[in-house]
Amino acid sequence: MFTGTLGFLSNFDETPFFVPRLRRQVASGEHAFNALKTLDPAEQNHVLGAPDPGESKRRGRRVTLRPGWNTGMRVWAMQRVLTAKFAVPDLNQRLVATDDRMLVETNGWHDQFWGSCFCPKHERIPGTNMLGELLMAIRAHSR
Template sequence: MTTTQRIISDFRGEWVALSNFAPIPVTIFSQLEGREVTYSTGEHAFNAAKTVNLAERAAILAAPTPGEAKRLGRRATLRPGWDEQIRYAAMRMVLEAKFTPGSRAGAVLLSTGDATLVEGNRWHDQHWGDCRCGRAACSRSGANWLGALLMARRAELRGTVL
């Protein structure tokens, strides 16, 4: 008998909590600022982590939407080593702060079961997700780092739930 692996590739509707744009506050202790900072969304937190420039971080924190936070993050002065390694640690930190044991977001992540999580998109993000826009440049599957890190966080949460 053949079984088909369930794939969740649309982080909207019942799965909106999986999106970094979801309106779920994320609180992270900032060593740079020496205090806890609560961001409106995971997108805000991730983009603030890109820079050590306090003015740029404050602007990202104050951004009225996750889309604006992302736009500001694209212009931010990247901290040394960001692309090589730090961005993955930053995303893990954001996901750990967002998907906590007993939280609504954590429950949504756990409810995905053993599904493969794919950050399907149409904005050409082949690094964090898998673009399905139809352009030749996006014809290969993306790296799907967000999906992989979400699945790793789900496994961690399973270890904390009895």
């Protein structure tokens, strides 16, 4: 989990930003990511209209997934979300200020793809940490 001084890295951070693919401002990265799961404009609007990131995630679980979602499209979508989010100058400066720190999205909910779970079952098996890897790539590109 990205919390404390690194809370801005979380998709649950509520700093609004503009997402070109959606042609609109979003309330959080979670809103944008879940809206990009579908090609249906009504479903996108339903997700984007959620009052908070948690609700957008819940709504995103019920959308019609775009073709290829589980074979690369979800990483493509997250790249679009993070690129748009860290185009915000303040957020970009804060990301660059993490220097060479290893950014790991730790969690306790068994997500070994976007992060690295620290539950007893997974604590000795590092996750893929795709979110952290994408953040570090954007940071490297921003320098």
